[in-house]
Amino acid sequence: MSTPIIVLIIFLAVALALAALGCLIRDLTCSRRASRASTPAGSGRPIRLRRVPRPSADPAKGGPVASFDRWFDRMVRETGMGMTPTEAMLLLVLCGTVLAAGMFLWDEQPLTATIGMLVGMAAALAYLIVRRIRHVRLLQEQLPTALDMLARGLRAGQSLDEALNLVGQRSPQPLAREFRYCAHQLAMGLSMPAVMRSLVERVRLFDVRIFTTTLSVHRQTGGNVAKVLERLASVVRDRLSYRRQLRATTGAGRLSAILIAMIGPLLFVYLFCFQPHYLQAMLDASLGRTLLLVAVLLELTGLVWTARLLKPTY
Numbered sequence: 001m002s003t004p005i006i007v008l009i010i011f012l013a014v015a016l017a018l019a020a021l022g023c024l025i026r027d028l029t030c031s032r033r034a035s036r037a038s039t040p041a042g043s044g045r046p047i048r049l050r051r052v053p054r055p056s057a058d059p060a061k062g063g064p065v066a067s068f069d070r071w072f073d074r075m076v077r078e079t080g081m082g083m084t085p086t087e088a089m090l091l092l093v094l095c096g097t098v099l100a101a102g103m104f105l106w107d108e109q110p111l112t113a114t115i116g117m118l119v120g121m122a123a124a125l126a127y128l129i130v131r132r133i134r135h136v137r138l139l140q141e142q143l144p145t146a147l148d149m150l151a152r153g154l155r156a157g158q159s160l161d162e163a164l165n166l167v168g169q170r171s172p173q174p175l176a177r178e179f180r181y182c183a184h185q186l187a188m189g190l191s192m193p194a195v196m197r198s199l200v201e202r203v204r205l206f207d208v209r210i211f212t213t214t215l216s217v218h219r220q221t222g223g224n225v226a227k228v229l230e231r232l233a234s235v236v237r238d239r240l241s242y243r244r245q246l247r248a249t250t251g252a253g254r255l256s257a258i259l260i261a262m263i264g265p266l267l268f269v270y271l272f273c274f275q276p277h278y279l280q281a282m283l284d285a286s287l288g289r290t291l292l293l294v295a296v297l298l299e300l301t302g303l304v305w306t307a308r309l310l311k312p313t314y
Contacts, residue, residue, distance in 0.1 A: 017097045024090045028083075077202070079128055080135035080174050088128060096120035135174065140205055141240060142175040147211065147233035154226040160215065161186045178203055192219040207236050250310050257306045264299055 076088045083091075096117040103116030146167050153163035161183065168180030178199060185195045196212035210232060218225040247254075271279040282288035 014101065017094060017101065021094055024087060024094060028087065074204075075128060075132050078135060078204070079131040080138075081131060091128075092121045092124045095124040099123075136203075136205065139175050139178075139203055140207065140236070142172055143205070143207055143211075144233040144236045144240070146171045146175055146179065147229045147236070151226040151229040151233070154229070160192075160219070160225070192216055207232070207239075246310075254306075254310060257303070261299060261303055264295065 072088070073085045076083055076085045097120070099120030100113040100117035104110075104113035106112070149170060150163050150167050153166050154160065158166065164179055164186065165183040168176050168178075168183050170176070171179060181202075182195050182199055185198065186192070190198075193216045196216050200209055200212050211229075214225065214228055214232065217223075218228075268279075282292065
């Protein structure tokens with residue numbers, strides 16, 4: 001590869017990285033300014049409600065690309081980082097571009113840069129998925145305490161709107177933000193079923209779905225909703241205890257599966273970086289490529305199977 005082409009590729013990689021970094025800083029700055037304008041816990045200033053896009057009525061509409069877009073948008077919102085899907089995509093492009101530029105400068109091969117681009121974007125996407133899992137798990141762990149607080153407020157003589165506002169002010173983050181959002185939606189005049197549907201779209205938990213159904217039915221028919229909320233909080237605590245016990249029981253199996261799954265990729269990276277002639281000999285032969293493809297498919301199948309076995313059904 002000639003020197004002008006190398007210089008041009010490096011210039012384009014650096015320019016894209018700087019552009020992505022600038023756009024990310026700009027969007028994060030705008031998000032922080034918008035969040036400062038919103039109401040912190042216990043403050044009397046009005047909150048600025050953000051518009052949450054409603055999911056499509058037909059999940060299959062638009063094909064696989066539209067399905068991936070909807071999944072990515074929902075995943076970014078559920079991370080709790082306050083990022084927009086555009087900011088998240090810029091973060092993925094930035095990580096991929098930086099790693100691709102570093103790999104290209106190290107090996108000066110377009111294939112290496114392409115692999116670095118894919119690995120960098122995959123690593124950033126994996127980070128967002130882990131943040132989403134932790135955020136959803138934290139919401140579920142905070143839900144029983146919030147339900148008890150809501151039930152105590154109702155028994156103390158508060159209305160349902162006042163109890164929701166109290167939970168939004170006194171609960172820990174990030175669950176307090178969701179209840180405070182519901183309280184301000186009710187203050188704006190939205191009906192209870194509409195507010196509960198919005199909560200279900202933002203927090204996709206089975207327990208939250210039961211909770212929203214309970215409040216919607218109570219607003220229409222009445223009843224002792226405080227007692228129902230206390231029972232629901234007890235059920236959620238029992239489910240959390242069951243899940244913790246399941247994770248403790250299957251900890252050794254999960255660790256073994258992770259270690260076994262990491263052996264293959266780590267060996268591939270070692271051969272790619274330090275013994276490229278062995279890897280090149282395998283890729284040049286048709287049997288080697290076939291065996292590599294079969295190994296990747298079998299490992300992915302084993303990981304999916306193990307994850308399904310260790311995932312609680314309820």
